[in-house]
Amino acid sequence: MDTIILITILIVIVGLAFDFINGFHDIANAVATCISTRALKPRVAIMMAAVMNFLGAISFTGVAEGLTRNIVDPFSLHNGEFVVLCGLVAAVIWNLLTWVIGMPSSSSHALIGSIAGAAIASAGFTSLNYAGFGTIIIALIISPILGFTIGYLIYSAFKWIFRNRKRVKTNRHFRVAQIFTAAIQAYAHGTNDAQKTMGMITLALVASGLLKESAGVPFWVQFLCAASMAIGSSVGGFRIIKTVGTKIMRIEPVTGVAADVSSLSVIMTATLTHLPVSTTQVIDSSIMGVGTANHKKEVNWRTGKNMLVTWIITLPISACMAAVVYWLAAAIFL
Secondary structure, X not given: OOHHHHHHHHHHHHHHHHHHHHHHHHHHHHHHHHHHOOOOOHHHHHHHHHHXXXXXHOOOOHHXXXXXXXXXXXXXXXXXXXXXXXXXXXXXXXXXXXXXXXXOOOHHHHHHHHHHHHHHHHHOHHHEOHHHHHHHHHHHHHHHHHHHHHHHHHHHHHHHHOOOOOHHHHHHHHHXXXXXXXXXXXXXXXXXXXXXXXXXXXXXXXXOOOOOHHHOOOHHHHHHHHHHHHHHHHHOOHHHHHHHHHHOOOOOHHHHHHHHHHHHHHHHHHHHOOOOOOHHHHHHHXXXXXXXXXXXXXXXXXXXXXXXXHHHHHHHHHHHHHHHHHHHHHHHHO
């Protein structure tokens, strides 16, 4: 079998493995609020999220097409398909490590950092598309700030609108609404997160000469990535659900709906503008924004600090891991 074809097949396999892990790693964030308030039983919530995740992933390709162009130029990479493979392997390793400890890290940071790190190891810093890469980094930084701010504003509005109603009655109504917001949240997650791997597989196909750059994302790539993430979502990520649903703040139905509406609005806006964002960061920061609006002492800032540290270190560590993976693999196979 031709080496390029073999590497491309490996990229598809590892890419689908990344999406599977992303499914049970990140979908926990989308359903943690409705599980913690008992709006839905865990297994029901996760299966609902899996279906909505698939529908979201199969609906859009704009983020994937943007990633193909914005991180690196596939035609300037030496052994470009090998670079993508090493980047995906490093991202999978990082996601598994953070899942083991139950820390909601960013799969987006891991993937983008890993591809950049592998590209730099292969062809130096000039291999990066700095204009596009800078746009991605800005989106990753601004999106959690927006999530926090919008979460704060939405819950502040809820407090004013329902100020004369009993909390118990308010929560009873919002528990029903939370089922719908959690479903839309899972859909939004699929629209953005699954596309990142679609972009990486498409990048590898272009770099290997098996696909024209102007062709866009093939449907079979879109379908397989969507299905892989949906299957991963069905497995669930209960370690991370526990962290997001209980260790940031005590979530009630009304605060859960506010957090869901905030995060899904940011994620869907990013998808429609073809920008990749960290759904983990957006969802968690929205919860913290809601908690601050409710009563800032209710937020477990120690957990928030640990998450912030994980978010900050993910991109550089994953880039370094990918560079090491590339150097080791190149020494053995190239």
